[in-house]
Amino acid sequence: MRTGTHSDYMRTLKLDSDELASRRRFFGIEDADLDRLRVLRPLAERHMSTIIEGFYFLLLEHPRTREFLNDPGLVERLKGAQKRYFLGLFDGRCDL
Numbered sequence: 001m002r003t004g005t006h007s008d009y010m011r012t013l014k015l016d017s018d019e020l021a022s023r024r025r026f027f028g029i030e031d032a033d034l035d036r037l038r039v040l041r042p043l044a045e046r047h048m049s050t051i052i053e054g055f056y057f058l059l060l061e062h063p064r065t066r067e068f069l070n071d072p073g074l075v076e077r078l079k080g081a082q083k084r085y086f087l088g089l090f091d092g093r094c095d096l
Contacts, residue, residue: 010096020096029094038092045087052082 010016024030056079060066069075 015096017096020094024094034092034094037090041087041090041092044090048083048086052079052086055082 004012056075060069060075069078
């Protein structure tokens, strides 16, 4: 099975620089907002583990989720991915 490239996905989703600009206008995301996120990154780093642990505690409270996420190794890998995603929100980037 062939997996698509980043460019393939971007074409499929019709994401280009014009669409990115349109979405930023729609959500009112300005460069100053991205700068503020960058400044907040140290705070996010300090509290990230508590936030992610709380998020997964909440998820695993639900019986169906707990049934689906019954492998502790998988849960730890998901937490790692969630931490990377969370910190990425504070990169101050909004690009393709």
